[in-house]
Amino acid sequence: MTMDVGTFFLYLLVCAGVTYLIRTVPLLLIKHQIRNRFIRSLIYYIPFAVLTVMTIPAVLYSTDSMWSAIAGLVVALVLAYFNFSLLIVSLSACGTVLCAELLMRYVFHVL
Amino acid sequence: MEPSQNSFRKGVRDGIPICIGYLSVSFAFGVFAVGWGFNIWEAVLMSFTNVTSAGQLAAVPIMATGGSILELAATQLTINIRYALMSVSVSQKLDEKVSVWHRLLIGFAVTDEIFGVSSSQSGRLGTRYMLGLESTPILGWTVGTLLGAVAGNLLPHFIISALGIAIYGMFIAIVVPPAKKSLPVLGCVLTAAALGCLFRYVPGLNQVPSGYVIIIVGILSATLFAILCPRNDSDESAPSDGKEDLS
Numbered sequence: 001m002t003m004d005v006g007t008f009f010l011y012l013l014v015c016a017g018v019t020y021l022i023r024t025v026p027l028l029l030i031k032h033q034i035r036n037r038f039i040r041s042l043i044y045y046i047p048f049a050v051l052t053v054m055t056i057p058a059v060l061y062s063t064d065s066m067w068s069a070i071a072g073l074v075v076a077l078v079l080a081y082f083n084f085s086l087l088i089v090s091l092s093a094c095g096t097v098l099c100a101e102l103l104m105r106y107v108f109h110v111l
Numbered sequence: 112m113e114p115s116q117n118s119f120r121k122g123v124r125d126g127i128p129i130c131i132g133y134l135s136v137s138f139a140f141g142v143f144a145v146g147w148g149f150n151i152w153e154a155v156l157m158s159f160t161n162v163t164s165a166g167q168l169a170a171v172p173i174m175a176t177g178g179s180i181l182e183l184a185a186t187q188l189t190i191n192i193r194y195a196l197m198s199v200s201v202s203q204k205l206d207e208k209v210s211v212w213h214r215l216l217i218g219f220a221v222t223d224e225i226f227g228v229s230s231s232q233s234g235r236l237g238t239r240y241m242l243g244l245e246s247t248p249i250l251g252w253t254v255g256t257l258l259g260a261v262a263g264n265l266l267p268h269f270i271i272s273a274l275g276i277a278i279y280g281m282f283i284a285i286v287v288p289p290a291k292k293s294l295p296v297l298g299c300v301l302t303a304a305a306l307g308c309l310f311r312y313v314p315g316l317n318q319v320p321s322g323y324v325i326i327i328v329g330i331l332s333a334t335l336f337a338i339l340c341p342r343n344d345s346d347e348s349a350p351s352d353g354k355e356d357l358s
Contacts, residue, residue, distance in 0.1 A: 024218030
């Protein structure tokens with residue numbers, strides 16, 4: 001990555017600034033709950049859509065091999081389905097990727 | 112009128128579980144950021160000034176690939192707009208005597224979890240309580256990023272490869288349980304996943320920068336389901352990126 005310090009700080013300012021304003025402006029200006037049903041619904045659904053599109057399909061490319069990523073993804077989906085905590089789901093996915101890649105590297109010699 | 116509470120010490124105590132939860136998520140962010148070529152101090156500064164998980168994660172590739180300011184700003188607006196709702200709610204919770212300047216300070220770290228804890232308190236809340244509540248989570252978020260960024264530089268490659276999936280594991284743990292309980296949420300998630308694949312694999316569409324994909328897919332899927340399956344006021348009102356199960 002070739003990001004000079006000036007560019008980094010410009011990006012940082014934009015990022016932190018937008019987020020800060022989103023948090024602060026309502027704290028100063030809005031005295032009543034938002035009643036509009038469509039807006040409330042939209043803001044309810046957005047985090048799910050956003051987290052999903054950030055995960056699928058990027059997760060497949062997050063490790064050294066798509067196969068290890070698929071193994072980790074399946075384990076994460078199953079554990080999440082059974083309501084295991086964030087940390088357990090995440091660490092289990094990491095452990096699965098680790099094992100899968102060790103197998104691929106030293107047993108099957110495909111990595 | 113319920114009595115207000117304003118103890119810095121109680122705020123700190125209520126914030127510690129959030130702080131502990133943040134350590135692991137921000138550790139994963141630290142690994143992620145240095146993986147994209149960020150310096151350790153850049154990753155840490157990013158966390159300290161933003162205090163947001165999904166927003167920061169989306170920002171890193173945009174910054175690393177030289178994306179436009181507009182793309183970055185619009186991405187943050189889309190991903191973090193939920194905080195506006197939470198701030199509206201926190202605003203009703205604050206003691207009316209809390210000044211504008213203090214509100215400007217408190218607004219810095221209204222996260223899903225801070226919102227969750229503050230809304231569960233009885234009575235109005237003062238500046239000292241809120242700043243106490245926010246202090247340790249900010250610390251945990253920043254220190255966790257530092258640890259992750261350092262680990263990302265030190266650990267052998269095969270460990271880093273395995274840690275690469277960590278942040279996605281957390282997102283999956285956030286999304287799957289509500290999608291299991293609610294058909295509209297499941298529909299919204301599947302729609303977003305399908306559109307995400309389209310934008311990755313269809314020639315032409317795969318030229319769209321990552322930030323815009325998040326905005327387009329996020330708003331399309333959410334709008335579709337806000338129209339098809341609008342929520343009732345009686346439904347639980349806190350949208351969340353879900354870390355509250357840690358707090």
